[in-house]
Amino acid sequence: MDTEHILEMRGITKKFPGVVALSDVNLAVRRGEIHAICGENGAGKSTLMKVLSGIYPHGSYEGDIVLDGEVQEFRGVRDSERRGIVIIHQELALSPYLSIAENIFLGNERVERGVIDWNRTNAEAAKLLARVGLDERPDTKIVDIGVGKQQLVEIAKALSKEVRLLILDEPTAALNDEDSAHLLGLIRDLKAEGITSIIISHKLNEIEAIADTTTIIRDGRTIESMPMHGAEPVTEERIIRGMVGRSLDNRFPEHTPTIGDEVLRIEDWTVHHPVDQTRRVVDGANLTIRRGEIVGLAGLMGAGRTELAMSVFGRSYGSNISGRLYKDGKEIHANTVQQAIAHGIAYATEDRKRFGLNLIDTIERNVSASALNKLARLGVVDRRGEGRVAERYRREMNIKAPSVASVVGKLSGGNQQKVVLSKWIYADPDVLILDEPTRGIDVGAKYEIYTIINRLADAGKGVLVISSELPELLGICDRIYALSQGRVTGEVARAEASQERLMQYMTMDKDGIAR
Amino acid sequence: MSTRTEVNISSPTPPDLPRQSIGQRLQGLGGNARQYGIFGALIVIVLLFQVLTDGKLLLANNVAALFQQNAYVMILAIGMVMVIVAGHIDLSVGSVVAFVGGVVAVSMRDFDLSWPVAVLLGIAIGGVVGAWQGFWVAYVGIPAFIVTLAGMLVFRGLALVVVGETVAGLPSSFIAISKGSLPNVLGFASNMDVVTLLIGALAVAAIVISQLRARASLRKHDLHVEAAGLFVAKLALIAVGIGILTVILSFSAGGTPIVLVVVGVLVVAYSFLMGRTVFGRHIYAIGGNRLAAGLSGVNTRRVDFWIFVNMGLLAGVAAIVTTARAGAAIAAAGQNFELDAIAACFIGGAAVTGGIGRISGAIIGALIMGVLNMGLSIMSVDPAWQMAIKGLVLLLAVAFDLLNKRRAGTQ
Structure with a gap:
């Protein structure tokens, strides 16, 4: 058994149709360390953690996940949690109107012959809350506490599952300085208890302060993995260089x-x-x-x-x-x-499917949506004019669709984006x-x-x-x-x-x- | 391909490869094909009952009665389909019908208003009721389900207050709105009411001319037109359908029922509103993606408000038709009208999630329910079973629609 490394991910490649999200990524996490993963947005950090936690199940990626020297084949989050791997996502997954204790044991209820034992639930929750340093009653509802405390509840929940490898995705992104400091302190305390952590963060000062090892991922590849307290201490500049170091071509x-x-x-x-x-x-x-x-x-x-x-x-x-x-x-x-x-002023959204397009309607009706009055007289839409406008943009913008009567939801992302742009360009x-x-x-x-x-x-x-x-x-x-x-x-x-x-x-x- | 899937933006979105299948080519026809489907279902049901009732279903007086009995559903379904397309629901229309009907009847009996004034008053009160509900939905942001559930209780209560039990003794010219027919001023041609024949001929001519002009204009601007054969077949089907209906009606006791003219005018006007105007377009945009519509500059609150005002106005019209048909205002009038109207919309292809639905579909949905009612009644099926059968038809219609979409999606 490999005693030095609790986890090794070897040659992980994850493809989506048309996109290689991860390409031969290697990650070795030593037992009991705090391991930071850095990279730009979209570099593949979250995808890698989803592979690790079984959200992308075994078989949907190439490569091996080796935990305690054994190759794992996780088919879902439950499998990875059974082996002590718990992931805490950037968007917290707590149920707002349930209490802290109910959230901690959600899906893992303390039961006595099929009936929830509330005394045991609340007592065990109180112990966990003390461990993470959260001074709240276990029956407090999640909506009534701030994001910083919610983050601690997530960690308490992870502890209740007997976590050995804790993964935190941007844990301090939504926290103020005080809460961030408390959280980082807690991660150090957990390290002292023998819990290994992987932390994804954009806050390089935090990484410098807390991490034992930093792995840099760029464009879906592992760039380097460096010990933070080696002969030559790693600076923020050093990390930044690793994160962005690629050349611009044409x-x-x-x-x-x-x-x-x-x-x-x-x-x-x-x-x-x-x-x-x-x-x-x-x-x-x-x-x-x-x-x-x-x-x-x-x-x-x-x-x-x-x-x-x-x-x-x-x-x-x-x-x-x-x-x-x-x-x-x-x-x-x-x-x-x-x-x-x-x-x-026009604003073309980053989330075209949610905020930009009526996906069940046609190209022409989406193109005209922001400036319909330009095409209307006395409130009546000139549909021929609308068709002509849409046709013009289809040609100018090279929107690949059989006709302007095609439904937008069936177009590719690039063509949908061109429809969004057409809409706003037509609004002039x-x-x-x-x-x-x-x-x-x-x-x-x-x-x-x-x-x-x-x-x-x-x-x-x-x-x-x-x-x-x-x-x-x-x-x-x-x-x-x-x-x-x-x-x-x-x-x-x-x-x-x-x-x-x-x-x-x-x-x-x-x-x-x-x- | 479901168009409503949530997209997880934190993971790389796989770009779809542009693949232009025949299905996509037919996309422009998509909405129409669905309409043909439901229209076909109506014809099948009519023919089925024509056989099951030994030809009694399409007797002239039964056809006239079909429209007179179901005018209220069609009128309410017009407003309801707009509410549903925008992603809302209105549960209060039945109670509003009872309330407005009560006010109209009392105004004529106790305050001696002439019937035309009473009719206008009824429609206006419907509009006020709609504005009340629209305010809560659009500007306070309470879900329409809750607002109109409250309205259902409020206006049923007010109907009881206004009407007591029954207000009868209404003027005969008022009652004629629902029971009367257009006067036979042009005489008969071999037992057929000439006025009815004339209206039918005009309707066919108007539809053919408008369709031909629309097609010519599309051609001229080099836009997508449906295949010539399909176009001719569609026109021929419409002409024959209206022709048969016209001839049957012209043999009926009164000729063309007045309510049929009312419904016809409303259908044409609202089809235009939904299909051709900025307001109609905004309703579809809101139903298809409320957030995107708002960020495209659609005043979603104002549109929501006016949709409910409109629903109220049409509930006022339905109240007049209902009260006239009963010859009296009854506090218990309009029971389950909201469910009839909602069922008509969904049978007619409206999407539960909003964004999809047509006036013509809702009308066909209402007719399917009406034909079922009448056919089962002629066959003397127990009303309890009638109710059960109608429920199953609603369920199957929507299930069929859903399966169809799912199959289309997996192609």
Whole structure:
């Protein structure tokens, strides 16, 4: 039996139709250590953990999972939990109206002849809560405690399953500093008790502080695995270099911008979370977009990029929004989506299936959706005109579909994205905010989307591109803002921008100090 | 391929390969094919009962009665299909019918309002009731199921307050709305009411001309048109259907029932509203994806509000038709009307999840229920069994639809 390593993942390859998410990934976790996994959004970290925990069952991937020297064939989460592997996802999986104790033993109830033994449930829950340092009664409902405490309940739940290998996916992403510190302390305490942890985090300062080993994953491959306390201590810069170190090839069309006057200025923009109204999701952000300019917005998951964009777009996200918007130098008020559109602002969503398209309807009706009044007289839609418009965009944008009467839900991701873009281009805005415009679409279609974005800029529109892919921002933007924890932490012109520099801004804490 | 699957965005989305199958080519026809299917089902049911009742189903007076008896379902189904397409439901229409019917009857009997004024008053009160419910749904954000469940109790209670038990003794010209027919001003041609024949001929001509013009226009703009053979077959089927109906009705005691004209006008007007206007388009957009519609600039609250106002107005019309047919306002009127209307919509192909449904489908759904009712009654089937049979038909219709979609999805 391999006594040094509790877990080895050997040559893991995971393919989705058309995409290789993981390619020959190796991971070796030593017994009793805290092992950090770093990588950009979409690098494959979460996919790897889903393979490990059995969410992607044995047979759906290639390679071996070796636990305590034995090859495992997990067919589901229950199998991996039986062997002591527990994963805590970024989005917590607690049932809000059940109590802490009920949640801890959900699916694992303390029963006496088929009947739940509440005294035992609550007593055991209280013991677990003491172990994780959570000072709440076991019968408190989950909705009544904050996210930080909920995270501790998740860990208590993991302990109740006799966890030996705890996986935490972005555990501190939604926590404040105090809760984060407590959580990290707890992970150290668990280490002292002999529990091994794998932690996925974007917060490099936390990794530097807590991890024994760091593995870097990029583009679905293991790049390197380094001991943090070796002869040469690992710095944040070192990790960043590993995370972004790839070369740019010719994936972007050539473009020479013609930049004009300022078209949109956002000043001191602050947005609070719609439910937790004390949490600032966007914090005093300032940014400007000029005509003919493609501006990038970089940030890690949870930095507040989408929240910033949607709150500007007719306050379609957030509560208690403050700040000022200037369009062509004049202050405007866009309190509803209709007003935002009337002021010439468009927002193409990152989640086209949920927020962008009516999937059960046709291309033509989706294209016309934002500007139907342009096609209507006295409230009656000119359907021939609508067909002509849609047909024009089908040709111009090269939407691959048999006709404009095709149902949008049956198109590929790239073609659906072109329908979303057609919709907003037809609405003829002055500013287009494109949120992850190339998410989930293949390389060829990406190139086409970049070309369309360049055309829009050349037509004198201001374009704001939000993207998790730094090479994409570096490849198409004239100027890039970095967002971290709701604050604009940096602004760089294309000539001076590099992935390392952006990543530094993106991982700054909210006081602007590099972590 | 289910179009409503939740997408897990944290994992890489596999890009679908663009594959243009014949099924996709026929996509433009998809909605229509579904309509042909349900229309075919209606014809099969009619023919079935025609045989089972030894030809009594399609006797002239029975056909006239079919429309008179079921006018209320058709009128309510028009409003209900709009509510359902938008992703809501309205459980209160039966109670609203009783309440409005009571007000109309009392206004004529106790306040001596002339019948046309009473009719307008009834429709207006229906609109106010709709605005009340629309306010709670659209602007307060209470689910329509709850709001209209409350409305069901509230307006049934108010109906009892207004009516007591029964308000009878209504003017004969009011009662004629439901029981009367268009006057025979043009005489008879070999026992056939000429007015009825004329209306039928006009209807056929109007449909043929409008379809031909629409097709010519599509051609001219180089847009997708259905195959010529299919088009001619469709027109011929419509013409023959209306022709047969016209001839049968022209032999009936009164000719064309007035309610049939009312329903006909409403169907044409609302089909136009749903199919051709911005408002109709917004209803489909909201039902298909409420969040996307909102982010496309559709004022979803305002649309929701007006959908309920409209439902109230149509419930007012249904109240007048119902009260006129009974010749009196009864506090217990309109029992289960909401269920009839909802069933008609779902039999007619409306989707429970919203976004899909047509006025024509709902009308055909109402007719299927009506023919079942009448056929089973002629065969003297126990009303208890009638109810059970109708329930099974609803279940099977929706199950059939679902299986069809699932099969299409696995191709």
